[in-house]
Amino acid sequence: MVGGNDLSGYWKIYTLHFREHIQELLQKYRIGNLTAEDRAIIEAESSLNNHYITDPPRDPNVTHADTITDDLIIASLHPYNAEPRDLKVLSDNFYTPNHLFWVRNHNAVPLIEEDEYSLEISGQHVNSIELSLKDLKTKFKKYEIPCTIQCAGNRQEDYNTTDNPLYVAPHWHNTAIGNAVWGGCKLRDVLKYAGLDVDGMSLGTKEYNDLNWVSFLGYDEDETGVQYGGMIPIEKAVDSWGDCLLVYEMNHTELPRDHGYPIRLIAPGHAGCRQVKWVKTIELLDQPSELDSGSKLDRHFAPNICFDKLRNEGHLDDKEEEELMATAPVIQTLPVQSIICDWENENDKELKIRGVAWAGGGKAIARCDVSINGGDSFKTAKIITPIKTTWNRNWSWVHFECKCELSEENKEKLKNGEEIDIQLVSKAVDDNFNAQPENMEPFYNVLGVCINHWKRVNVTIKPN
Amino acid sequence: MIGGISAASIGTAAYIVNTRKPGDNNDLLIHPQPPSISSPTKCDNNLKQIQKSKSTSSIDKKAAKLMSTVIKPGIEPYALTTTYTKNHATEEEIHEITDINKYMDKYPIIPLSQVREHYSPDVGDGTVWVTWKGGVYDVTQFMDHHPGKSIYCYSVQFKNVTMIVNQFRRFNTY
Numbered sequence: 001m002v003g004g005n006d007l008s009g010y011w012k013i014y015t016l017h018f019r020e021h022i023q024e025l026l027q028k029y030r031i032g033n034l035t036a037e038d039r040a041i042i043e044a045e046s047s048l049n050n051h052y053i054t055d056p057p058r059d060p061n062v063t064h065a066d067t068i069t070d071d072l073i074i075a076s077l078h079p080y081n082a083e084p085r086d087l088k089v090l091s092d093n094f095y096t097p098n099h100l101f102w103v104r105n106h107n108a109v110p111l112i113e114e115d116e117y118s119l120e121i122s123g124q125h126v127n128s129i130e131l132s133l134k135d136l137k138t139k140f141k142k143y144e145i146p147c148t149i150q151c152a153g154n155r156q157e158d159y160n161t162t163d164n165p166l167y168v169a170p171h172w173h174n175t176a177i178g179n180a181v182w183g184g185c186k187l188r189d190v191l192k193y194a195g196l197d198v199d200g201m202s203l204g205t206k207e208y209n210d211l212n213w214v215s216f217l218g219y220d221e222d223e224t225g226v227q228y229g230g231m232i233p234i235e236k237a238v239d240s241w242g243d244c245l246l247v248y249e250m251n252h253t254e255l256p257r258d259h260g261y262p263i264r265l266i267a268p269g270h271a272g273c274r275q276v277k278w279v280k281t282i283e284l285l286d287q288p289s290e291l292d293s294g295s296k297l298d299r300h301f302a303p304n305i306c307f308d309k310l311r312n313e314g315h316l317d318d319k320e321e322e323e324l325m326a327t328a329p330v331i332q333t334l335p336v337q338s339i340i341c342d343w344e345n346e347n348d349k350e351l352k353i354r355g356v357a358w359a360g361g362g363k364a365i366a367r368c369d370v371s372i373n374g375g376d377s378f379k380t381a382k383i384i385t386p387i388k389t390t391w392n393r394n395w396s397w398v399h400f401e402c403k404c405e406l407s408e409e410n411k412e413k414l415k416n417g418e419e420i421d422i423q424l425v426s427k428a429v430d431d432n433f434n435a436q437p438e439n440m441e442p443f444y445n446v447l448g449v450c451i452n453h454w455k456r457v458n459v460t461i462k463p464n
Numbered sequence: 465m466i467g468g469i470s471a472a473s474i475g476t477a478a479y480i481v482n483t484r485k486p487g488d489n490n491d492l493l494i495h496p497q498p499p500s501i502s503s504p505t506k507c508d509n510n511l512k513q514i515q516k517s518k519s520t521s522s523i524d525k526k527a528a529k530l531m532s533t534v535i536k537p538g539i540e541p542y543a544l545t546t547t548y549t550k551n552h553a554t555e556e557e558i559h560e561i562t563d564i565n566k567y568m569d570k571y572p573i574i575p576l577s578q579v580r581e582h583y584s585p586d587v588g589d590g591t592v593w594v595t596w597k598g599g600v601y602d603v604t605q606f607m608d609h610h611p612g613k614s615i616y617c618y619s620v621q622f623k624n625v626t627m628i629v630n631q632f633r634r635f636n637t638y
Binding site: 002003004005006007008011026027029030031032033034035036038039041042 | 571572573574575576579580581582583584592593594595596597598599600601602603605606
């Protein structure tokens with residue numbers, strides 16, 4: 001489409017390219033100039049039909065990527081990516097309100113009529129069937145499961161430093177994480193209905209060597225018809241304690257269009273990129289699907305792999321690069337995470353610090369430690385959750401709260417009416433006793449996923 | 465809008481606006497201030513230097529030599545700037561922040577007809593070119609790493625049209 005053409009029409013819609021480091025990157029590929037006349041001709045011709053007209057109505061004040069509204073930071077309008085602006089949204093609500101829940105779309109939001117919706121199931125060891133929305137709501141038992149979803153790339157903005165700019169979207173700040181009650185039918189029940197012996201597989205009386213993946217494709221597609229897709233392992237899909245759902249409700253209301261109306265996959269404990277929205281097809285596969293968007297977007301590389309190397313600037317030949325891409329693991333579950341959301345000065349003596357902590361794969365938060373001196377010393381926070389802790393089924397985040405006593409020196413300063421500058425740190429530990437890494441650098445990865453180094457917040461405390 | 469957020473939403477604590485170290489996160493509740501366009505950036509300084517060097521007589525010869533050199537894509541003609549503004553900008557603003565035409569003299573003029581020939585990796589020499597603000601770019605190497613890969617070249621005619629038709633059909637039935 002844009003080959004042999006001018007970018008202006010395309011970037012009128014994809015405004016997220018108006019960022020200094022992206023403009024600079026483009027200069028690396030410059031080979032020539034147009035005359036002024038030719039430039040005028042080609043620019044006049046360049047236009048891209050706005051694919052996003054089917055999106056729900058957006059805030060008209062959003063003029064460019066990374067716009068801040070009263071409630072949200074809109075990382076990009078096309079496709080729509082937004083996170084709550086105020087971190088207290090996370091720490092004040094155990095269940096994030098739907099309108100403040102982060103949204104990561106890869107394409108335009110498809111417009112799907114309730115009675116037109118159809119879900120196709122096909123592949124290894126199942127009968128090819130089609131189900132309507134009514135089928136999904138009436139033929140299967142409804143379950144409600146509280147589950148946190150975090151984008152694999154949450155906290156990406158931390159990676160975007162001046163000497164190492166990040167070239168992946170959408171540059172989340174902190175809040176691409178939210179918790180909700182999801183209501184729908186169990187994926188394993190639907191697969192069972194399609195003929196798969198899920199009970200036999202769970203009990204170990206039935207084994208299929210040629211069935212390893214469940215691939216999901218969404219109704220959303222880009223301008224050329226490429227759909228968003230994601231895969232989960234078959235073990236997760238058939239596990240009765242895996243709690244995979246095909247949901248039609250979010251926080252007891254109809255699933256909003258931005259969150260996948262009418263049907264979205266919820267694979268609890270897995271990264272947001274696996275929770276395919278607007279599910280159109282489910283395919284049971286032996287080998288990983290080439291249509292899996294995560295195989296391009298959500299791989300984890302070693303810190304020495306930089307964008308230049310991926311860009312094949314003479315460092316690697318095509319085959320080597322292909323091998324490198326193929327061997328880097330694709331993200332399914334995410335590492336342990338904690339985010340400081342709020343703090344208060346209590347009588348110039350203590351700081352009350354609140355936040356959220358979550359671990360992928362259903363692991364529980366065993367502990368969350370908080371520091372008010374940049375990580376020199378820690379105090380264990382109180383874990384607050386209305387949900388019973390289980391073994392490997394802890395899909396929801398927990399809130400933490402910690403009262404940390406200020407040092408005598410700082411207390412004295414506040415008493416004398418002076419401000420103090422300190423660094424708050426949080427560090428969660430899951431029940432495998434894996435802890436968040438102290439520093440970003442050893443875990444830097446070029447695609448900006450699984451970002452969970454200590455959350456550091458520099459604050460100035462004023463006297464009460 | 466940004467100024468109004470600050471004190472009210474964070475109670476007794478306030479932010480230190482300081483230099484950003486890797487891994488630090490001091491933009492918790494307040495989004496950093498968008499770059500001031502009027503203040504000189506490093507790009508402006510580079511531009512001034514280039515303008516300065518233009519006054520020397522050797523510039524024409526130098527430019528002529530560069531134009532005759534085949535510049536391979538992927539090889540940097542200059543060092544990237546190391547100061548980036550953090551935020552996105554509007555289309556107008558980004559032109560003031562990054563004057564991409566400051567390197568214009570280094571490249572030859574390419575006729576439009578030649579640009580149009582490079583629309584797909586499946587035709588001609590297999591390179592894909594695009595233009596932006598009067599510059600011509602060979603993005604063949606970059607395409608595979610761009611999230612919107614398919615937008616560059618695939619389905620030049622047919623699929624595109626059906627997509628648009630489908631889109632309107634769906635829109636109209638709403």
